[in-house]
Amino acid sequence: MSGILLSLVLAALNQTMVSTAMPRIIASLGGMDLYSWVFSAYMLAATVFVPIFGKLSDQFGRRPLILMGIGFFTLGALLSGLAQDMPQLIVCRALQGLGASAMMPVSFAVVADLYPPNERGKSQGFIGAAFGVASIIGPLLGGWITDHTSWRWTFLVNVPVGLLAFAISRYTLPRPQKREERVSIDYLGAASLIGATSSILLLTSLGGSQFPWISLPSLLLGGTGLLLVLAFVGVESRAKEPILPLDLFKNPIFTVSVMASLLTGIIMFGNTMFIPLFVQGVIGTSATAAGMLMMPLMLSNVVGSTLSGNLASRTGRYRWLAIGGLAILAGGEFLLTRMSAATSNPQAILNMIVVGFGLGLTMPIFVLAVQNSVSPRRIGSVTSLVQFFRSMGGTLGVAGLGAVLSHHMAVEMMRAYPTMTAEAMPSPQALLSPDAVAKLPEAMFVALRQVLTHGLHNVFVYGLVIATIAVAVGLLLKEATLRKSTLPPLQKAGEELAAEGLSGIVLRSEDEPDLFGGSPAKP
Numbered sequence: 001m002s003g004i005l006l007s008l009v010l011a012a013l014n015q016t017m018v019s020t021a022m023p024r025i026i027a028s029l030g031g032m033d034l035y036s037w038v039f040s041a042y043m044l045a046a047t048v049f050v051p052i053f054g055k056l057s058d059q060f061g062r063r064p065l066i067l068m069g070i071g072f073f074t075l076g077a078l079l080s081g082l083a084q085d086m087p088q089l090i091v092c093r094a095l096q097g098l099g100a101s102a103m104m105p106v107s108f109a110v111v112a113d114l115y116p117p118n119e120r121g122k123s124q125g126f127i128g129a130a131f132g133v134a135s136i137i138g139p140l141l142g143g144w145i146t147d148h149t150s151w152r153w154t155f156l157v158n159v160p161v162g163l164l165a166f167a168i169s170r171y172t173l174p175r176p177q178k179r180e181e182r183v184s185i186d187y188l189g190a191a192s193l194i195g196a197t198s199s200i201l202l203l204t205s206l207g208g209s210q211f212p213w214i215s216l217p218s219l220l221l222g223g224t225g226l227l228l229v230l231a232f233v234g235v236e237s238r239a240k241e242p243i244l245p246l247d248l249f250k251n252p253i254f255t256v257s258v259m260a261s262l263l264t265g266i267i268m269f270g271n272t273m274f275i276p277l278f279v280q281g282v283i284g285t286s287a288t289a290a291g292m293l294m295m296p297l298m299l300s301n302v303v304g305s306t307l308s309g310n311l312a313s314r315t316g317r318y319r320w321l322a323i324g325g326l327a328i329l330a331g332g333e334f335l336l337t338r339m340s341a342a343t344s345n346p347q348a349i350l351n352m353i354v355v356g357f358g359l360g361l362t363m364p365i366f367v368l369a370v371q372n373s374v375s376p377r378r379i380g381s382v383t384s385l386v387q388f389f390r391s392m393g394g395t396l397g398v399a400g401l402g403a404v405l406s407h408h409m410a411v412e413m414m415r416a417y418p419t420m421t422a423e424a425m426p427s428p429q430a431l432l433s434p435d436a437v438a439k440l441p442e443a444m445f446v447a448l449r450q451v452l453t454h455g456l457h458n459v460f461v462y463g464l465v466i467a468t469i470a471v472a473v474g475l476l477l478k479e480a481t482l483r484k485s486t487l488p489p490l491q492k493a494g495e496e497l498a499a500e501g502l503s504g505i506v507l508r509s510e511d512e513p514d515l516f517g518g519s520p521a522k523p
Contacts, residue, residue, distance in 0.1 A: 001111075001114070001123065002168055002172075003066075003165055003168035003169035003173070004066075004107045004110055004111065004127075004169070005126070005127065005130050005161075006071050006161065006164065006165040007066070007073075007103050007107060007165040007383060008103065008104070008107055008127060008130060008131065009032075009070070009130050009131075009133075009134045009171065010073070010158055010161050010162055010165055011071075011073065011100045011103055011104065012130070012131050012134035012138065012245070013134045013137065013138045013141070013158075014073075014077065014096070014138075014154075014155075014158050015042070015138070015409070017138045017139070017141055017142030017145070017154045018038070018093075018142065018154055018155070019106055021142050021146045021151040022038065022100050023153040024146050024151040025038070025089070025151050026298060027504060028151060029083070029084070029085055029086050029089065029330050030086065030349035030443040034462030035446030036519050037090045038086075038089060038090060038093055039093075040201075040205045041091070041093045041094040041097065042093040042094065042096055043097065043201070043391075043480075044094070044097065044098040044101075044198060044201050044205075045094045045095075045096075045097030045098045045101060046097035046098075046100040046101045046104070046391070047100035047101070047197065047201065047388065047392065047395065048101070048194050048198055048201070048388055048393065049098060049102070049194070050101045050104065050384045050388045051243050051244060051384050051388050052101075052190050052193065052194075052387055053065055053069070053102040053105060053106060053194065053384065054105040054106065054109065054276060054380040054381050054382075054383060054384020054385065054388075055186070055242075055243045055380065055381050055384070056104045056185075056239070056380075057105075057109055057380035057384075058109075058377060058378060058379065058380040058381055059241065061067055061175070061176025061184070062106050062109055062110045062113065062173060062380070063169070063170075063173040063174065063176060063177075064176070065102050065106045065177060066106050066107065066110065066169050066173060067166060067169060067170055067173075068102055069099045069100065069101070069102025069103035069106065070099065070103060070162055070165050070166045070169060071099065071166060072095055072096070072098050072099030072102070073096050073099030073100055073103060073158075073162060074099070074132055074158065074159055074162030074163060074166065075099075075153070076092050076093065076094075076095035076097075076099060076161060077096060077155045077156065077158035077159055078155070078156065078159050079092040079095065079324040080093060080096065080155040081152040081153070081154075081155035081156035081159075081510050082152070082290065092339070093432050094109070104387060105126075105380065105384030105387050106380060106384075108127070108367060108387070109379050109380040109383045109384075110125065110173070110364075111123050111415055112371045112372055112376075112379045112383065113376075113379065116482075117368065117371060117372040117482040118313060118316055118482040119313050120313070120368055120371065120372075120482075121313075122309045122313040123309070126306065126309065127364075131305075133302060135158070138518065142154050163198045179505045183241075183242040184241040185241070186235070186236075186239045186240075186241055186242055186243050187230060188235045188239070188283045189235045189236050189239050189242055189243045190243060192228050192231045192232040192235055193232050193243060195224070195228045196225050196228035196229045196231075197392070199221045199222075199224045200221075200222075200225040200392075200396070201392075201395055202424075203218060203222055203225065204395055204396050204398075204399035204400075205395070205399065207221075213403070216354050221324055224359065224434070228449070232244075233246070240268035243381070244381075245378070245381065246289055248374070248378075248381075248382065248385075251373055251374065252374040252378040252476070252478055253369050253372075253477065253478055253480065254370050254373060254374070254385075256473055256474070256476045256478075257366040257367075257370045257386060257436060257477070258366075258370075258385060258389040258474050258475045259389075260322070260326070260362070260366055260470055260473050260474055260477070261366050261386050261389045261390040261393065261507070262358065262389045262392065262393035263389075263393060263466055263467075263469060263470040263473065264326075264329070264363075264389065264390065264396065264470060265363055265389065265391060265392065265393025265394040265397065266393045266396070266397025266400075266401075266463075266466050267329065267355075267359070267397070267401075267463055267466055267467055267470070268359055268390075268394060268396050268491055269393075269394030269395070269397055270394075270397050270398055270401045270459070270463055271297075271336075271352075271355055271511070272294075273398050273402075273462070274401065274405070274456060274460075275294070275297070275336070275348075275352060276293075276294060276458050277452075277456065278339065278452075278453075278456050279293055279345075279348055280346070280431070281343075281428065281431040281436065281449070281452045281456075282339075282340075282341055282343070282431075282449060282453050283343060283345060283348065284431075284437075284451055285345065286299070293349060293352070295354070296349045296352050296356065297352035297353065297355060297356035298356065299353075299356070300352070300353040300354075300356035300357040300360060301356040301357070301359055301360040301363075302356075302360065303357065303361075304325065304356065304357040304358065304359065304360020304361040305331050305360040305361070305363050305364055306360075307322050307361070308325065308360065308361040308362070308363070308364055308365055309364045309368075311516050312364070312365065312368060312391075312482070314480045316481065317479065317480070318365050318368060318369055318482070319477050319479040320364045320478065321361055321362075321365050322351065322362055322366065322369070322477055323471070323474045323475060324361060325358050325359070325360070325361025325362035325365065325472040326358065326359075326467070326471045328354060328357060328361065329355060329358030329359055329362065329467050329470070330357035330358070330464065330467035330468055330470070330471050331354060331358070332351060332352075332354035332356075332357075332358050332467075333460060333463045333464040333466075333467040334354065334464055335350070335351040335354055335355075336351055336355065336460040336462045336463065336464075337457060337459070337461050337463075337464055339351065339456075339457075340453060340457075341450070341453050353476075356480075361448075362474075366386055366501065367383060367386050367387075368482075369477065369480075370382040370383070370385075371383060371385055372480055372482055372506060390437065397450055397466075397478055398455065400462075400501075401459050401462060404455075404458055404459050404462055405455045405456065405458070405459050406455075406457040408454055408455040408459075409428060409451050409452065409455035410453070412450065412451040412454040412455065416447045416451060417447075424432065426444055426448060427442075428448045428449075428451050428452040428455075430448065430493060431445075431448055431449060431452060443450070456522075
């Protein structure tokens with residue numbers, strides 16, 4: 001657990017530290033037009049490969065995948081700190097994302113191997129808490145390092161931590177057992193999944209900014225993504241060891257959990273993106289203070305995640321926690337829709353606390369539910385798929401909600417300035433710069449703030465609709481008794497008999513793996 005927690009905190013800290021250092025990075029390396037790609041390259045790699053590495057961990061064991069992930073991540077951090085221009089930095093960030101795509105899902109699968117489902121919630125709650133703490137410390141640490149040393153150390157500081165995590169994981173994680181049979185790898189499924197996901201993420205990341213939504217690049221990316229999704233489904237239906245076994249969707253617990261994760265991903269990433277915009281642009285708080293105001297959301301997320309995991313472990317029940325968390329989240333989204341230009345910082349903080357607590361309650365539960373509903377040989381696959389759908393929801397949701405914001409701001413601008421051409425209209429972006437605000441005429445300042453408030457109000461309304469749908473989906477979640485062992489029932493019974501002196505009887509399940517994703521055991 002120490003190695004797993006260290007590697008996960010490493011990934012979480014790095015992402016938030018880099019966000020703080022980006023202005024200095026641009027000032028040093030230039031390439032303002034490539035600004036978004038520093039994040040997009042990381043997120044693309046960190047999302048696309050998640051299901052692939054989750055499946056491979058079931059086939060080859062957790063240890064080699066964890067070590068590979070930490071190795072790629074640490075190497076990417078070292079090279080990022082040495083980058084001499086933006087293209088180099090972007091490639092190195094993609095390498096870090098590749099490492100993170102192995103570290104994240106496989107770490108949760110290791111927890112599933114270490115603890116039975118009735119104890120697993122507590123450990124997953126601690127992991128959620130570690131993420132929350134990293135999210136709070138990261139911006140502060142990144143700012144301090146950038147101000148007192150160099151932006152390069154926001155990357156280089158990860159190298160010794162990564163080496164320590166690698167050493168601990170290499171020493172403590174059991175080696176997977178040797179496999180007698182040849183492993184079947186779903187190469188076609190991996191290729192079609194990478195192509196489909198990359199096309200969709202590139203469309204949502206670049207559409208509306210680098211090129212119009214209705215344009216040849218959009219049509220090419222969208223059409224390619226759709227065709228490759230269909231190809232992926234066809235390949236998976238015939239693959240011997242599919243990355244996404246389609247029969248999983250016959251399991252109602254899995255289906256409900258990935259749908260709920262997709263929806264909560266939209267809300268989580270959307271709020272992270274648009275609440276600071278409201279606090280800075282509408283309420284008029286500085287960027288530094290806005291970052292501090294996000295801390296209550298993170299802290300309440302930590303509290304909710306820890307509480308949820310512990311309650312699930314103690315009671316053996318998780319359905320009511322999932323539904324309750326989604327209901328609280330919907331309540332928080334309703335409070336966000338009530339915000340206006342008259343909203344104070346304390347009111348915004350209260351709303352963020354409610355949203356963060358609701359999200360925290362749900363985050364460990366859906367992973368726990370799917371892990372408990374499948375055989376141990378599929379733990380890596382289902383864990384990675386829940387995280388994959390949450391990340392996809394976040395990426396698609398931010399793009400969709402961004403389009404909602406742009407559309408409603410444009411409509412409101414036309415209403416405020418009916419005689420102006422689009423090129424001559426002032427931009428609400430001026431509200432984010434104290435110097436620009438000081439130069440605005442009072443009437444224009446009021447009008448721009450109304451435009452931004454109107455646009456963000458509609459974003460939060462859409463968030464409330466999505467949260468309400470998530471509650472309806474959560475009501476469909478079935479509850480299965482949390483298992484009290486990580487071992488398959490027949491294997492556990494055989495070991496108990498052997499312990500009583502019946503050494504000639506060892507019952508082992510034919511279709512269940514050994515610990516940490518070893519090969520299917522022979523009876």
